[in-house]
Amino acid sequence: MATAQLLTAGAVALAGLTGLLPGTGSLGAGSVEVGSLASATPPPRVDYVNAITLPTDLEFGGSRVGGLSGIDYDRASGEFVAISDNRGEQGPVRLYTLGLPLDNGRLATARFDEVVHLRDTDDAPYAPRTADTESVRWLPGRAGYVYTSEGEAKVARPGFIREASPDGGFVRDVPLPDHFTPRLDRDGALVSGIRDNLGFEAMTLSHAGSRVTAVSENALAQDGPAASLDGTSPSRLVILDRASGADLGEYVYPVDPVPAGGLAQATGVAEILAADDDSYLTLERTMIPGQGFTGKIYWTTTDGADDVSGTPALTGSERPMRKELLFDFGTVTPDSDCIEGITWGPRLPDGSRSLVVVADDNFGLAGRTTFHLLSVSR
Incomplete structure (x- = not known):
């Protein structure tokens, strides 16, 4: 365990936004505490509070802090976990436990408490480029x-959803439907x-941690096109029983088109967050060269959408998930950095529930390590 470290970073300007959020949520260590989002009236407010940005040369636990691509909060301890999408090329594949103390309801510091080196199925450290870790949640x-x-995918290496022990050791994989596996022709x-x-x-995670929900950043190759300037991309959302791996349902989530000037390869679903039994918040982002990053938070639901589990390839006739814009970072900052975790x-x-969003600095290639704080209130 590494020694605790306290950081103070400058905050960006405070701004506010009133949005149409169908309800409020409270999530900790994978369990949901809320009622139906779709039935909430009047709509709550979503307000931007502030952000802190970490120094670019910050090191902790023997390696540079960077690539933070996923984040989760444990309500009981008040501690966060964040994972780095380092592929074993900028130090070991790893995650961090950390604190984000508030001062008068605003983010003021980031305190890194522990670095956990994740291990492969043979319980050895991941070899370089064998894992591209992106999202993390505490187990209950x-x-x-x-x-x-x-x-x-370009070398037919499949993605995975994997459980790890508190010290980072391999526990087991959650089985994935076969049609998610990348396959190449000759x-x-x-x-x-x-x-x-x-x-x-x-x-x-939802249902007290018993279910895992994941969504591909863009459409599977056989399901339709990637996001472009001309149209959306039909990503697949899959709900799995965490214990058995049973496929409990798959649904089409329509990813936004690429905005003018944006990069297609940087456009897509960066994160999903459980809000109720069949409702989620999604985080979509895009990079626009010369301008920075855009980011939006949507509410979405599987209610009313077609279940496409067992369908190897989509036809385009499926009813997709409904989605509704809750918050646009462009209303408060011209560059949200590369937001990837929520x-x-x-x-x-004031009694409102907070949302914490983390941005990936891509190890100096694009963006900065930034934590954004938002409030959700009635």
Whole structure:
């Protein structure tokens, strides 16, 4: 365990936004505490509070802090966990436990408490480029972690959803439906499965941690096109029983088109967060060269959408999930940085529930390590 470290970072300007959120949520260590989002009236407010940005040269536990791509909050202890999407090329594949203390309801510091080196199925450290870890959630009772890897479709390396012990050791994989596995033809072209760098960035737990929900960043290769300037991409959301791996349902989630000037390969679902039995918050982001990153938070639900489990390839006639924009970071900052993780956080002094969003600095290639704080209130 590494020694605790306290950081103070500058905050960006305070701004507010009133949005149409169908309800409020409270999530900790994978368990849901809320009623139906769709029935809440009047609609709550979603307000931007502030953000802190970490120094670019910060080191902790023997390696640089960077690539933070997923975050989760444990309500009982008040501690967060964040995972790095380092592929074993900037130090070991790892996650961090940390505190994000508030000062008068605003983020003021980040305190890194422990670095946990994750281990492969043979209980050895991951070899470079064998894992691209993106999303992380506490297991109930802080009994360990569940995390995702995007895999590497261009070499037919599948992604995975994996459980780890508190010290990072391999516990087991949650089985995935076969049609998510990338497959190449004899010329090396992808014909089915997750697209390269557009796999499982997004994952959440629900039903007291008994269910895992993940969504591909863009459509599977056989299901339709990736997001473009001309249209949406039909991503697949899959709900799995965590214990048995049983496929409990799959649904089409429509990813936004690429905005003008944006990069298609940086557009998609960066994270998903359980809000109720069949409702979620999703985080979508895009990079626009020369301008920075855009980010939006949506409410979405499987209610009324077609269950496409057992369907190897979509036809385009399926009823997709409904989605509704809750918050646009562009209303408060011209560059949200590369936001990739979202979690419910602690109650704020005014009684509102917080959302904490983390941005990936891509180890200096694009963006900064930033934590954003939002409040959700009635």
